[in-house]
Amino acid sequence: MSLRLMLSVSVLASLLSACAVNLPTPTSAQLDPKALQWQASLQNPLQSSAPLAERLAEQAQWWQAWNDPVLIQLQIAAQQENPTLQLAQARIREARAKAYSAKAYLWPTLTGSAAGTRSKNELAPPGAISKAGSLGLDASWEIDLWGGVRAAEQGLLANLAARETEWHDARASMAAEVANAYVTYRAYQTMGAIVAQDLASRDRSLALTQDKERVGLASPVDVALLDASSADAQAQLAEMHEGQALAVKALVALTGLEESEVRLQLAALDPATRIMPQAVGFTVASLPAEVIAQRPDVRGAAEQVKMAAADVGVAEVARLPSLSLFGAISIGRQQNDGVTVSGNSWSFGPTIKLPIFNAGRLKADQEAAQARYDQALAAYQQRVRLAVREVEENMVRLNSSAQRVAATQRAVAGYQKQLDSGEAMWQAGAASLLDLEVSRRFLLGTQTRLINLQREQLANWIALYKSVGGEWPLDETQLLANK
Known part of the structure; x- marks a missing residue:
């Protein structure tokens, strides 16, 4: 081949390399959620003294506002040396290496x-x-005449971005799981303290009634009733201890710490302050499209669409x-x-x-790539709908839990007043022991129900935080310094 012909081929190659295949691109109508505004809203979710994160960006420091150093320490431990996060990091390294290797085909x-x-x-x-x-x-x-290598590179870069969003999602999920386990532990601890206090009161009543029976002032039926009541409280206390132990096991698995270290941290606070964490609310003032765009899973689904579009381009180039x-x-x-x-x-x-003859294989590959693109786009749209639904449902649950907590607090106050009055009347001989035990059961049941509702309310806040794309802060050292 003459030098002139070779130069002509090289010039033609450089001109054709500027011609790239057109990758499929979704329209804005296909990407944006159908909802233009939230149908549910947080109506007075917490007391006016509760801090509010008006901007979603501030949620990166949301856990800090809980003012619970034990929770922060457990959160940081869970973010370090965690198999789930290590798996996500390894996938990022693999995707980064593949994206780098794609550039080599251009040279x-x-x-x-x-x-x-x-x-x-x-x-x-x-x-x-x-x-x-x-x-x-x-x-x-x-x-790279038709931009096939560049299309493959775009797909690998989208894969890298998807793996990075998975890592952020894993960190936020890990933080939510640790918080839920910690809240569960404190809930059972609080209920256990209430049951233990009630058990001590029942035991005192049992001992007093046994003394009265010896001098003929109480019947064996009263003693049997109080003994059964005491046994019932002991069974409830054992249930509270079981709940605490299971929550500790969950924290051990999530943080990777020794169980003795976890128990030591849980007991680090003064006994008077070992109470349920206080819920910290935030408003969801942004539009659905802005909120949903922050979610790592939605961003990952969007990158999957880009990857599928790149595969369509690669399959098209294979036929040229x-x-x-x-x-x-x-x-x-x-x-x-x-x-x-x-x-x-x-x-x-x-x-x-x-390509002259391949029995339709290359065309079938291109059609399959187009079908995968349509699947990825449909999966993205489904993910967006589910994301909007999660936010809406969590706001509905929060409104409901706030109302139930307020009503149950009133019920606790009423049953406490009834029990105090019943004990005074029983000691004066103006009320029966059975009426007193009924009042005690009502109060204890309502108190434990209140703690469970408060735990549920905190779980709903955690779920809302995650559903609007909450992230764990990247600078843990600064987080500790602020404490």
Whole structure:
């Protein structure tokens, strides 16, 4: 091939390389959520003294506002040396390496070679020893005529972004799981303290009634009733201890700490302050499109759409002609029976490939890639709908839990007043022991229900925090310094 022809092919390749395939692109109507505003809203979710994060960006420090150093320490421990997060980080490293390797296909490849042989053939005269050696350099370059390599690179970069969003989602999920386990522990601890206090009161009543029975002032029926009441409280206390133990096991699994260390941290606070954490609210003032765009899972689904679009481009390029440039330089030396021959050779030229017949395989691959793109887009749209639904449902639950907590607090106050009055009347002989125990059961049941509702309310806040794309702060050292 003449030099002029080779130059013409090179110029044509550079011109064609500017022609890239058109990747499918979703419209804004396909990406944005249908909801233009929230149908549910947080109506006076907490007391006016509760801090509010008016901007979603401030939620990165949301856990700090809980003012619970034990929770913060457990959260930080869970973010370190965690298998779930390590798996996400390894996937990021893999995706980054693949994205870097895609760039290499835009450049030529050079391969060096060296060979040396020493041989003797006695079947052919004169049977002398011959020596041969060669050095070579091969170069090849596949021209990205239609932008297939760039499309593949875009897909790998989208894959990298998707893996990074998975990492952020894993961190936020881990923080939510630790908070829920911690809240559960404090809830059972608080209920256990109430039950233990009630058990002590029942035991005192039992001892007093037993003393009265010995002098004939109480019947065996009253003693049996109080003994059964005490046994019932003991069973409830054992249930509270079981709930605390299971919550500790969950924290051990999430943080990776030894159980003794977890228990030590849980007991670090003064006994008077070992109470349920106080809920910290925030408003969801942004529009659905702004809130949903913050969610890592939604961002990951969007990157999946980009990856599928890139696959469509790669499949389309596979049906088009391809152009490669190849060159080789070789230097050799051979010695045989005292005769030495040396020289060099070189070659250079383009190679054009055109798919002619493949029984429809390449077309089917392109149609399959287009179908995967449609699937990814539908999956994204479904994810957006579920995200809007999660936010709406969490706000509904929070409104309901706030109303139930307020009503149950009133019920606790009323039953406490009834029990106090009943105990005074029973000690004066104006009320029966059965009425007193009924009042006690009502109060204890309502108190434990209140703690469960408060735990549920905190869980709903945590769920809302996660559903609007909450993130764990990246600078844990600064978080500790602020404490």
